[in-house]
Amino acid sequence: MVRQTASAIAVALLLVAGAVPASAVAASGESHAYAGAHVTFDVQGSAVTDYAVDGETIVERIGVQSASQASSSGSGVLGADGGLDLSATANVDLSGLTLGATTAASATVEAESGATLTAHDENNGVLVVESGDESQVVVATLSADAEAAADGDRRVEVTTASGTEATFLAVGNASVTVNDDGNVSGQVGANGTIVLRAYPDGKSAADDRTEELIASGRAAGEVYAGAAAxxxxxxxxxxxxxxxxxxxxxxxxxxxxxxxxxxxxxxxxKVLVATVSEAAVGSTEDLDVAVSGGAAAEVSSYGELEAALGGDESAYMVTREASGNATVYVAFDHFSARTASISGADGGDQQSSTETTTETSSTTESSGSGGATTSGGSPGFGVVTLAGALTALAAFLARRD
Structure with missing residues (x-):
């Protein structure tokens, strides 16, 4: 299936601080290959470097190589049993990278080995690695003094020197581990992904649950509707x-x-995870959710939520954060096409619909495994105009003079 993105902003709902291309200039004035409202990084040869979320560097370098090339290059990654030894990836000769399509909400880096790395410019700075047509080895060097701990072969939890938490997740036909150098290695095949999520504002119990849904293959995707900078x-x-x-x-x-x-x-x-702010739904204190025109059952536990999968009725659960945002978990009891309508205060007055995102994965679903990702941007929800940004800059310079 061909992946499509109708111009806009992609699944996790956030705010874009301006209409200036995200690849322009970071807030600090430093030039980056990609600089969005939340995510910045560079592309140098065979690695994405200095991957930062809200100014906190999570990964110093991350790159990929096809499993066949890695195992035949004498790098030591081929184990005694003929399989890949992910603990010994320090000498893997990584594939060359090129910055591909960029939007206000995402950037895709393409590897010569066929893999793609897609960064999503939203609150968690989600980075997704896909294999393409051939299984890939993924090697990530963490920021200085960061610590990593593996939780099975599906999750590696990272804590930076400043205390910021992040997690590598293996979805579907994939695995992750901590290698001999204390960094993170993984393998990803067809119908699998490796996902990096960062938590610059701290990690909550809801974040832990979202990770479980992603790693288990029960999450269809995420939607963010965030607050403007x-x-x-x-x-x-x-x-x-x-x-x-x-x-x-x-x-x-x-x-x-x-x-x-x-x-x-x-x-x-599957479960849809939607993080919404008051900017998108008015008030997050009393949210209503309807599925395909009918009221969904509100539940109070994750057990009840997951019981709706394959049940007779869709269900939803809402968790609220100190920031005023809310995370809405919508469990669709079945598919093929279902619509979740998330409404805050005074959300009943209908206006003309404005489509903002269409995304189609390019791989085939297999027994709960994770899938593909892409994102784009469009003016459906609105952005700051270029003229407004220039006006603000002029005012700032005038004050300096």
Whole structure:
């Protein structure tokens, strides 16, 4: 299936601080290969370098190489049993990288080995590694004095020197571990992904649960509707998809209502994770969720939420954060096409719909494994204008003079 992105902002809902291309200049004035509202990084030869979220460097270097090339190059990664020894990846000759498509909400880095690394410019700075047509080895060098601990072969938890937490997750046909150098290595094959999520504002119990849903293959994707960095900015949307052969569309159909439509060829139920701010839904104190026009059952536990998968009725659960944002978990009981309408206060007055994102994964769903990801940007939810940004800059310079 061909992956499509209708110009806009992709699944996890956030705000874009301006209409200036995200690859322009970081807030510090330093030039980067990509510099968004949250994520900055460079591309140097065979590695994505200085991958930072909200100014905190999470990974100093991350790169990939095809498993066949890594095992035949004398790097020592071939184990005694003929399989890959992910603990011994220090000498892997990584594949050359090229910065590909960039938008206000994402950037894709393409490897000569066929893999792609897609960075999503949202609150968690999600980075997704996909294999392409051939299994890949992934090697990530952490920031100085960072510590990493493996939790099985599906999760590696990282803590930077400043205390910022991040997690590497293996979805579907993939695995991750801590290598002999104390850094992170992984292998990702077809129908699998490796996902990096960062938590610059601290990690919550809801974040832990979201990780479990992603790693287990039960999450279809994420949607973020965040707060603007500038008071004059309007809400915009960003999308990350984890399930294979899945299409997701996000649109604002009313003043305080966001509609997210998920289409899947596989009828198996999945969970949509949506982080919404007051900028997108008015108030997060009393959210209502409808699924395909009918009221969904609100539940109070993750057990009840997951019981809805494959059940007779879709369900949702809301967790709220100190920041005022809310995370809404919507468990679709089945597919193929289902729409979740998330409404805050006064969300009933309908307006004309404005489509902001269409995303279709390019791989085939297989027994709960993770899937492909891509994202783009569009003006559906609104952004700061270039003129406004230049006006603010002029005012700042005038004050300096």
């Amino acid at each position: 500038d008071a004059s900015a309007e809400a915009s949307a960003s999308v990350v998809t984890y399930a294979n052969e899945t299409a997701i569309t996000a649109e604002q159909s009313a003043e305080n209502t966001v509609n997210v439509t998920v289409e899947r060829a596989d009828e198996t139920g």
